Amino acid sequence: MGAHNGKIDIARKYIEKYIQLGIKHNRGYSKKYIATVLSQDHPDIFIDVEDARHSVRRATNSAGYQDHTKAGEDLARRMSLIGQPYDELKNPQPFIIPKQYKKPLIIADTHSAFYDRLATELAIEYGLKTNCDSVIINGDFMDFYGESKFDKSALTLDGFKDEQEWGIDMLRLLQDCFGKVFLKKGNHDIRRENLHQRLAAKYPSIREMSDYEDYLFFDGSTVEVIEDYQKIKFGKLNIVHGHEIGGGGIHVAYNRLNKAMDNILSAHSHVIKQESRSDINGNMFGSWVIGCLCNLHPRFHPSNDWSQGFARAEIVNSEGEFEVHARRVVGKVSKPV
Numbered sequence: 001m002g003a004h005n006g007k008i009d010i011a012r013k014y015i016e017k018y019i020q021l022g023i024k025h026n027r028g029y030s031k032k033y034i035a036t037v038l039s040q041d042h043p044d045i046f047i048d049v050e051d052a053r054h055s056v057r058r059a060t061n062s063a064g065y066q067d068h069t070k071a072g073e074d075l076a077r078r079m080s081l082i083g084q085p086y087d088e089l090k091n092p093q094p095f096i097i098p099k100q101y102k103k104p105l106i107i108a109d110t111h112s113a114f115y116d117r118l119a120t121e122l123a124i125e126y127g128l129k130t131n132c133d134s135v136i137i138n139g140d141f142m143d144f145y146g147e148s149k150f151d152k153s154a155l156t157l158d159g160f161k162d163e164q165e166w167g168i169d170m171l172r173l174l175q176d177c178f179g180k181v182f183l184k185k186g187n188h189d190i191r192r193e194n195l196h197q198r199l200a201a202k203y204p205s206i207r208e209m210s211d212y213e214d215y216l217f218f219d220g221s222t223v224e225v226i227e228d229y230q231k232i233k234f235g236k237l238n239i240v241h242g243h244e245i246g247g248g249g250i251h252v253a254y255n256r257l258n259k260a261m262d263n264i265l266s267a268h269s270h271v272i273k274q275e276s277r278s279d280i281n282g283n284m285f286g287s288w289v290i291g292c293l294c295n296l297h298p299r300f301h302p303s304n305d306w307s308q309g310f311a312r313a314e315i316v317n318s319e320g321e322f323e324v325h326a327r328r329v330v331g332k333v334s335k336p337v
């Protein structure tokens with residue numbers, strides 16, 4: 001027994017402890033993790049993490065850890081020493097619109113600097129006229145064009161500060177008009193965070209960043225932010241921005257209905273489409289793609305088949321059944337789709 005065996009003995013004790021913890025909590029601890037704890041607990045014995053890792057490896061290569069897995073405890077022991085999967089979703093549960101909100105105006109794809117003033121005004125006006133009690137911004141409220149991977153002019157890069165002011169002013173207007181704002185992040189809203197994460201990997205000093213609530217904060221704000229991967233439940237209607245479930249193409253409403261296999265309202269594609277289907281039992285499901293509120297011919301995508309539109313939804317009974325009233329912007333007015 002020399003110093004070397006002492007190292008392996010102590011590594012074995014830790015490994016056994018983490019195997020038992022792993023079995024108990026149904027999770028795994030990597031050898032690196034165990035080595036890190038070992039070297040922190042025993043700086044007198046292990047020079048560094050690599051030194052501890054060497055002992056952990058030697059210990060786990062010996063009998064008792066390399067048994068061929070038959071079933072049951074052998075397999076559970078082996079799985080306890082395999083690292084956890086990466087778990088990045090903060091709250092993967094759906095966001096449920098509280099029952100007190102029964103008539104939301106639903107808008108999407110304003111894209112901040114590229115928003116269309118008239119279309120946005122028509123949407124707000126319609127929401128006010130129909131007594132909407134809240135507004136759901138269904139993604140791509142902001143654009144963050146300056147942070148896209150496409151080439152851009154210095155002018156658009158320079159607009160970052162104004163963009164933040166636009167976001168705050170628009171949210172404040174919507175809250176004043178409807179009382180409550182639900183702000184779901186779309187693929188453009190998260191550009192800011194994505195860029196920051198890429199930079200933070202290089203420059204750890206900038207790891208801290210404001211979250212979306214803080215970035216768009218104003219005095220008296222009760223805006224609720226919904227993550228980009230989180231779906232919204234409004235009674236029996238599922239609401240997603242669109243990028244979360246894919247299913248684009250010409251038949252976007254049909255494709256998203258097939259993906260969801262349930263009622264679905266989405267945006268993201270900047271077109272207006274509707275589809276409905278019945279299942280084998282006669283239950284009917286609908287799909288609404290609501291169009292955008294941005295400029296139809298922005299410089300980054302001048303020719304396209306986009307349409308401007310918006311919708312309102314309404315809960316009609318205690319079962320959570322609902323109606324969707326979709327609107328299309330035509331000239332200077334909005335009309336039912």
Ligand SMILES: [Mn+2]
Binds near residue numbers: 187241
């Ligand atoms: Mn989008």
